Amino acid sequence: METLEMTQEEQFQARIDADVRIEPKDWMPDAYRKTLIRQISQHAHSELVGMLPEGNWITRAPSLKRKSILLSKVQDEAGHGLYLYSAAETLGTTRDQMLADLHSGKAKYSSIFNYPTLSWADMGCVGWLVDGAAILNQVPLCRTSYGPYARAMVRVCKEESFHQRQGFEIMQTLCEGAPEQKAMAQEALNRWWWPTLMMFGPKDEDSPNTAQSMNWRIKRFTNDELRQKFVDMMVPQAEFLGLTVPDTQVKWNEARQAYDFGEVNWDEFWAVVKGNGMCNRDRLGARVKAHEEGAWVREAAMAHAAKRAARQVVAA
Amino acid sequence: MKHDALIQTVIMTQSEWPLWEVFIRSKQGLDHKHVGSLHAADAQMAIQNARDVYTRRQEGISIWVVESKHVHASNPDDAEAFFDPANDKVYRHPTFYQVPDSIKHM
Numbered sequence: 001m002e003t004l005e006m007t008q009e010e011q012f013q014a015r016i017d018a019d020v021r022i023e024p025k026d027w028m029p030d031a032y033r034k035t036l037i038r039q040i041s042q043h044a045h046s047e048l049v050g051m052l053p054e055g056n057w058i059t060r061a062p063s064l065k066r067k068s069i070l071l072s073k074v075q076d077e078a079g080h081g082l083y084l085y086s087a088a089e090t091l092g093t094t095r096d097q098m099l100a101d102l103h104s105g106k107a108k109y110s111s112i113f114n115y116p117t118l119s120w121a122d123m124g125c126v127g128w129l130v131d132g133a134a135i136l137n138q139v140p141l142c143r144t145s146y147g148p149y150a151r152a153m154v155r156v157c158k159e160e161s162f163h164q165r166q167g168f169e170i171m172q173t174l175c176e177g178a179p180e181q182k183a184m185a186q187e188a189l190n191r192w193w194w195p196t197l198m199m200f201g202p203k204d205e206d207s208p209n210t211a212q213s214m215n216w217r218i219k220r221f222t223n224d225e226l227r228q229k230f231v232d233m234m235v236p237q238a239e240f241l242g243l244t245v246p247d248t249q250v251k252w253n254e255a256r257q258a259y260d261f262g263e264v265n266w267d268e269f270w271a272v273v274k275g276n277g278m279c280n281r282d283r284l285g286a287r288v289k290a291h292e293e294g295a296w297v298r299e300a301a302m303a304h305a306a307k308r309a310a311r312q313v314v315a316a
Numbered sequence: 317m318k319h320d321a322l323i324q325t326v327i328m329t330q331s332e333w334p335l336w337e338v339f340i341r342s343k344q345g346l347d348h349k350h351v352g353s354l355h356a357a358d359a360q361m362a363i364q365n366a367r368d369v370y371t372r373r374q375e376g377i378s379i380w381v382v383e384s385k386h387v388h389a390s391n392p393d394d395a396e397a398f399f400d401p402a403n404d405k406v407y408r409h410p411t412f413y414q415v416p417d418s419i420k421h422m
Contacts, residue, residue: 025392072372079369086353089335095355096332152352159373298357302333305358 016217021147024090032216035209036146037091038107039218041098044084045109047077048102049283053117054126062120069166070123076159083152090148103288105275112199114277121174121181121188127167129189129196129234135160136230137200140220149218168237175241182242189238190246197261198269200227231259335384336362338369340376348380356381 006014009029015022022028051074058074061067085095101107112130117123138160141153174185201207201223213219221229231250238245249262271277333355339348351370356362362381370376390398406412415422 023392025389027393075368075372079372082354082369083352089353094332155352298333301357301361305361308358 013215016145016215019143019217021150022145023147031212032218033091035213035216036149036218037088037093039213040084040088040091040149040152041093041101042108042110044081044088044098045102045107046113047081047084049109049113049287051077052283052286053113053115053279054123056117057120057123060120061123066123066170073127073163073166076163080156080159083155084149087146087148087152091146099291103284103291105284108273110199111269111272111277112195113283114272114279115191115195116279118191119184119188121171121184122192124167124170124174124185125188125192125196127163127165128171128237129167129192130199131160131163131167132234133196133199133230135164136226136233141218143217143220145217171241171243175243185241186243189243193246194264194268195272197227197230197264198272200224200230202266202269228258231261235259333357333361336366336381337384337387338362338366339380339382340366340370341378342376344377348378351375353384359383 008027012022012028012032022032054070054074054077058067058070061070085098088098089095098107102109112133117126135157138153138157142150142157144150144153171185171189174181204210204222204224207223210219210222214222235245235250247262249260251260253260272280275281334357335353336356336359337353338351340351341348354362354365354369356365359381363379366379366381371379402408
């Protein structure tokens with residue numbers, strides 16, 4: 001058999017090339033394991049921190065309907081974080097370790113959540129643009145090579161499409177409302193457009209790990225490919241709303257059958273990644289505070305469970 | 317006192333809540349199916365958390381939880397040899413047998 005002459009690593013790659021899923025107990029290269037732990041936990045952290053900018057608006061939502069929807073969406077994000085943490089745990093890391101890395105600043109989360117949510121229209125933009133960008137990233141990951149990750153993503157994607165639609169609906173309602181409401185929608189779009197384009201990560205030539213990740217099928221499109229798709233998807237939607245994306249270079253390119261668009265401000269991108277965005281300190285501070293203030297609850301639940309178990313032992 | 321000591325030991329030795337595997341029956345008549353895992357202090361909390369994490373959209377009517385440490389699994393490295401006995405027994409499938417066209421109800 002040919003497989004006998006292949007190294008363990010070659011066999012592993014052959015399975016991936018044949019679209020066979022890798023499962024937790026299968027052999028895998030250390031680098032694959034490490035990269036996945038980093039990628040999945042980073043994604044989980046993003047879901048967790050992603051609750052904060054929206055949590056800000058739950059008490060300020062303009063109607064009971066909007067408030068229920070927003071609550072539901074934030075609850076989904078907590079759920080998405082949990083699916084993903086569980087998937088990462090199958091690779092041998094622990095929940096405690098991942099949270100410690102988030103809280104110490106060692107682990108990253110999506111930079112988009114380091115921007116503030118200043119008006120109700122921001123809830124529209126977060127759903128429509130930010131979740132729209134997230135979906136573009138996530139849908140291909142439903143076919144990623146690591147089984148538990150792919151299964152978690154299927155679940156996430158099923159739930160995420162409601163998030164995007166509710167955001168678009170908020171935008172549409174504002175755009176069909178009073179001139180002040182439409183202006184609010186435009187103002188929010190002006191602030192969120194560029195940071196959303198940054199969500200796809202650095203340019204391909206500045207993303208040295210892309211090739212390896214694509215080989216392992218834990219990434220299925222490059223950053224620039226996804227960014228282009230996003231622009232092509234969103235420009236007509238903004239036009240439908242009667243809004244203008246804040247980029248004078250956006251123009252349909254007949255030859256490419258795609259939109260040309262301007263250059264992202266990469267200095268800003270790197271500044272936010274490195275911790276100097278508008279809300280980095282706030283977001284992390286809120287996370288750490290919630291974790292620390294919840295410590296007694298976690299301990300009390302353990303004590304309660306232990307007490308009940310002890311009572312059962314005595315009763316038996 | 318013995319109780320308290322036992323409780324203390326549990327708390328001291330476990331910094332995070334134990335891990336549970338979650339199984340959901342989506343509707344009457346179907347099997348419980350593995351959907352994922354979560355952390356909880358005990359079985360009761362695991363079931364409640366499973367409801368919140370895995371059935372927010374009416375995905376289930378019944379939940380099982382099993383502490384992950386109680387799940388024993390076959391070894392994937394042995395999969396080939398382990399499942400080999402079934403490989404050459406095609407006669408276990410109905411399609412192995414020729415049935416004349418004129419025979420009905422078989």
